[in-house]
Amino acid sequence: MQHTDKYKLNLIEKDDVFSPDTLNENAEKVESLLVSLANGDREEAEAREALESRVIALEAKKVVTGTYVGEGAVSSYAPHVISLGFTPLAVIVLGGSPVVTILAVQGTPSPSMTIVDGGFTVMRGQGSDLDNEKLTYRYIAFG
Secondary structure, three states: OEEOOOOOOEEOOOOOOOOHHHHHHHHHHHHHHHHHHHHHHHHHHHHHHHHHHHHHHHHOOOEEEEEEEOOOOOOOOOOEEEEOOOOOOEEEEEEOOOOEEEEEEOOEOOOOEEEEOOEEEEOOOOOOOOOOOOOEEEEEEEO
16 A cells, blocks of 8 residues: 555555555544644634734833923913823923922822823923923823
8 A cells, every 4th residue: 555745644556455444544644634733723823812912901001201391481370281192190200400200190180290181281480390491301101
């Protein structure tokens, strides 16, 4: 009896006596190969699903860094609004003269900085360490 080159399936020759054993061996080899392929596909699908879940979880979180330039005292003491395109949960601002670090957390306004819809504000005017004219401030916002 001859066999196929790659999978070694039984080849029935014209003068072979018919035997169901030969066909059964071929069927078992094919089934074994299909099962191993199906298991590989299942593992690949599970890995892809796990990766997609992680990507969705990461996309739900936002971290943005940037800078803004202080406007200093202006005729109005209205807050200086820094737009982010989303409402952060917390913001840290670094900079000023002297260098200060201020943290604002959503729902907890501070005298210097407040989180608002779409970004955050810093107070202008006397005593504000976050809006000195022409100074560059760095921030990191967490969404």
